[in-house]
Amino acid sequence: MPDESAALEAPNDPDPKKAPPQIINLPIGTIVGKKYKITHKLGEGGCGSVYKVEDTEDKTPYAMKVEFAATDSGNVLKMEVQVLTMMSSKKHVARCVASGKKKEYSYMVMTLLGESLDSIVRKHGPFLNVSSQMRIGICVLFGIKQLHDIGYLHRDLKPANVALGYKGSADERFFLVLDFGLARQFITEKQDGKKMRRPREKALFRGTARYCSVAMHDRYEQGRVDDLWSLVYMLAELRCQLPWEDVDKKDDIGNMKRVCPDSDLFAKSPVQMLEFVKIVRNTQFYHRPEYDKLYKLLEEVMINAGYKWSDLYHWESEKNKENKVAKLSKLFVGKKGATTPTKDSAEGYDPNAPPYFTVEDFTSNPLGF
Structure with missing residues (x-):
């Protein structure tokens, strides 16, 4: 849970027949x-x-x-x-x-986690630089795949449910996916092995209208691709205001998503994001998402622009740059063309450590489908 910056998120479509949960106030020191x-x-x-x-x-x-x-x-x-x-x-x-x-x-x-992406954007946005957008995208894509690999969907990905690792931890420079209260298992485990569950004809709305897929607006069963649609809208919003920014009604938001050109959605983003959303759009319910292709597109932007994981994020103060660079030089390997940090070891900095993220992280398929 983010430190100091975010409270628990409520489901966006609670059952009206149920009484709202009672808030617990436990005394400090308990x-x-x-x-x-x-x-x-x-x-x-x-x-x-x-x-x-x-x-x-x-x-x-x-x-x-x-x-x-x-x-x-x-x-x-x-x-x-x-x-x-x-x-x-x-x-x-x-x-x-x-x-x-x-x-x-x-x-x-x-x-305990660090500040949420929602809090960061509220303080330092509304729009972040491309280097930050790409690194956030890779981290969240990895978090999505990790969840899918165990057979679960998130169903409520949004900036409030993504946070930096806690300051001083190994993950303090990376964004983690959190809040799995609305998650749903999309596989069944039987004697003949694991299989995908058959989709329900209609499903209750689950998630946040601003970031959910069009399929969810139509009350169709969510699949792995629907989590990726949430990532699409999150990444677009880091560079450009979403057309439905000030729209409240779910149906109106859904209609706007249907007609919004990808070129408008990513007007302020690298051209690779048009291919990114094209891959997502061509992914169907039963398809295993092409996580590796999506990762390579984000990494391509970083390589072409010379971005590195050791770069300061958009919101980090320039006055701390020298201290940051000195600190980060102990954590990252400066290999030519490298765009990912290396794993930290208990013994200290390891110049021979492998990249933090590799394409293998996005190609593994433990479920087999």
């Missing part, structure tokens, strides 16, 4: 799970509250999500615990370190 001490409240939303906590044994800071334990509640947090647990062996993801259920509430303790 110890949960016998070792996590609440230091202060970070925020709250329709799904519960979130706190910054500290491990009483080693003083490690974490985020703790709390959800009221009432009838028909707990599904959002339960799903998030399930997804994070399944992704525990993967890189560049938040970790669920503890979870539990008490009489009044359920809770989950997880990795």
Whole structure:
């Protein structure tokens, strides 16, 4: 959960028959799970509250999500615990370190993250430079693929659900996908192996109208490609105002998405983004997305322009440039033509470490379909 900058996100289409969940207010100093001490409240939303906590044994800071334990509640947090647990062996993801259920509430303790992309854009936007746009795109594309590789869809990708790693952590310069409360499994596991679930004829609206696919506006079942459509709109918005910026009605937004030319959507973006959206548009429900081709397009922009992962982001102060460069020189390998940082080792800087992201990260296919 982002540190200081974001509260829990509420589902955008809650069931009107259900009573809204009760907000939990736990006193500062409360110890949960016998070792996590609440230091202060970070925020709250329709799904519960979130706190910054500290491990009483080693003083490690974490985020703790709390959800009221009432009838028909707990599904959002339960799903998030399930997804994070399944992704525990993967890189560049938040970790669920503890979870539990008490009489009044359920809770989950997880990795504390840095500032959300939504918060960054609000402070330093509305538009970011291309170098930042490309790096954000690669990170989020990788996060999407990681989730798809375990058989789940996110269904609510947006800037508020993407955040930098916590300052001082190995991921502090990279964006992680978070908030899996609306995730849905798109595979079934039977004796004859894993298969895709058959799509429902109609599905309830899930996600955020500003970033969801046209298929979701039409209430069709979401597939892997629908998460990629959310990425398309997120990346477009980093450089140019979305045409439906000030439109509230879902149907009106959907209609505008149908007629909006790709050239308008990416008017301020590199030309490679037109091919990017073309690939997404040609991806059908049952298709495995061509993550590697999408990655190569973003990487091509970085290589052609000479962008590097060690470059300052758009929002970083120039007065700290010298200190940043000195610090980053210990973390990144300056290979000719390299556009990705290297993995940090416990022993320190390793000049022979492989690139942080490679095309292999986007070509692996553990599901087989």
